[in-house]
Structures are given as structure tokens and as C-alpha cells.
Amino acid sequence: MAHSNKRISKRRYSEALCKQCNHPFTPTDARQKYCTPQHRIDYHNDKRKVEDKPYKEFNLIFKKNYNILIEIFNSAQYQQNEAVHENLLLQLGFIFDHYHTTDISRLNGNIIFFTFDYGLEFIGDENNKIYKIHKQNKIN
Numbered sequence: 001m002a003h004s005n006k007r008i009s010k011r012r013y014s015e016a017l018c019k020q021c022n023h024p025f026t027p028t029d030a031r032q033k034y035c036t037p038q039h040r041i042d043y044h045n046d047k048r049k050v051e052d053k054p055y056k057e058f059n060l061i062f063k064k065n066y067n068i069l070i071e072i073f074n075s076a077q078y079q080q081n082e083a084v085h086e087n088l089l090l091q092l093g094f095i096f097d098h099y100h101t102t103d104i105s106r107l108n109g110n111i112i113f114f115t116f117d118y119g120l121e122f123i124g125d126e127n128n129k130i131y132k133i134h135k136q137n138k139i140n
């Protein structure tokens, strides 16, 4: 044995399971929890992704709802009728109960549910579930 080998720790650590890939590895340090430095990075990136998930899903719903409102609002049919049936909103994948802010219509006191600058106001009844779409700053 060469003299310099004395400086290297001869301590053997028992096999551990990588926190990221779950594969067994032999740590070279008591604190080592990952088989490779990359798996330590991956583990923390994945953890952050999980933590961000509810926020991202919420925003995806907002984006989808918003695009649906824009699409309907700008359609020739809506421009003609100035009303959209709940069935069409649902058919396009609109998810109700997700909105940023509410406003009160000065005309009738109805609550308008806003997704960004597009608001949805229920103007129908039980037999005819229709909504009016408002573009903010153009509430009437």
C-alpha cells in the first residue's frame, strides 16, 4: 500500500437508496442521499414542480376559460344574439367557479364573474341558462 493512501478514508458506508431514482448506491459521505449529483438536482427540480402544480393547474383553467370567452365573444353568433348558452360553454370546456374578480352590473345588480378582462353574467333562468359576456370597461 502506498503511503498516500492513509489520507483517504477507508470508512465504508452501507448501501443506501437514491432519493431520486430509488436505486441502491454506496455513499462516499454519510450525508449523501443521491447516487449522482445530477439526481440531487433532479430531485429538487421535481419537488419544486410538485409544489407549483396546484398553482399551474389553476392558471391553466384560467387561460382555457379566458380563451373560450374570447372565442365566443368574437363569434358572429354571439355578436348577433349577445348571449351564450351554458351548454356551449361546457361543451368548449369552460369550468365555472374559477374567476379573478367580480363586479356588479349597474343595469340590473347582477354579479359579473371576471376572468381577466372578460366577465360572465347570468341573464337566463332555470329553463334557459344563458349568459352575457362583458369586456371590462364596457359594462352596461
Ligand SMILES: [Zn+2]
Residues within 6 Å of the ligand: 018, 019, 020, 021, 022, 023, 034, 035, 036, 039
Ligand atoms: Zn439516483
